[in-house]
Amino acid sequence: MKKLFLSLLLISSSLFASTQKIEVNGMVCAFCAQGIEKSLSKFETTKDVYVNLDEGFVILENKAEAVSEDKIRTIITDSGYDVTKISLINETADEVRKKYENK
């Protein structure tokens, strides 16, 4: 029973974990864009952050449910950049990282 309960708990947490893809304008420099990585990493719910300068997006992988879009837009805007689109994706940040860095 205990094993069943733990298994259900693991499955449910993975169901609620989410990854958001944030498309950002103005990210042309790693030195400047690291402010985005630092700010998003400070969320308690953040599991991983991946910044791709070449394609102009940030991947935010959350431990639980997705962070509200308003909160993300505020963080990115306060970092000095513009959000053009936020979407949910099925991959983890690491999967996206490997996909783009193995090209």
Add this chain to the structure above:
Amino acid sequence: MRYLPLILFSIFSIEIYAAPMSYKGSVTSMSDIGKRYTSLESSYAYDVKNSIGVKLFHMDNNSRIRDAFEINHIHRLYRKNAKQSQTNVWLFGGVGYMESSNEKLNGDNHFGTAYASPGIQWDYETKRVYALASHQLIRGESVNHDTTKLKAGFSFYETGFNETQPWFILEASNINGITPKVEITPTIRLINKALYLEAGVSNMGNPKVHLMYTF
């Protein structure tokens, strides 16, 4: 040896960025180390477009030495974030106190004066190209050290977020009353996320180093 405190401050300062200011709530510190001009400044971004800070600088043209302290404000007047570029216009200005030595003025070896330093900067950047133009007035009683700077350069290649990106930047600058003519400095700039280093030697034989690090 006299530059050691500035170097150490640059290394141990927190949240140091290349831009005049960074994101809301951050502290930006910059230092320039050169034969004729050395500065150290730090500012706090109290909102996304404004920061307030302090600056120390030292100017020396062999016969005239100026040491100054100022409180300043930086305002981001304009920013355009495009998919592959960023353009900014900054207004900045400060008030401070400057002391001069090694120069006889009205028969005195030393004098001090309050001064104001309004300025404007435009910069444009992509992942491969960089350009900057700035002009700052530094005016007080018997003081005019207006400073003009132009920078342009390119990156040798694009890199990922966690890799070191090398740039070649050519800088042309003039500090009225300090540099005898326009000083041209070819520099190599290396950026690796938290580390920003720019170094070169000018056409007047003056080495220049600009170092920043983020903790």
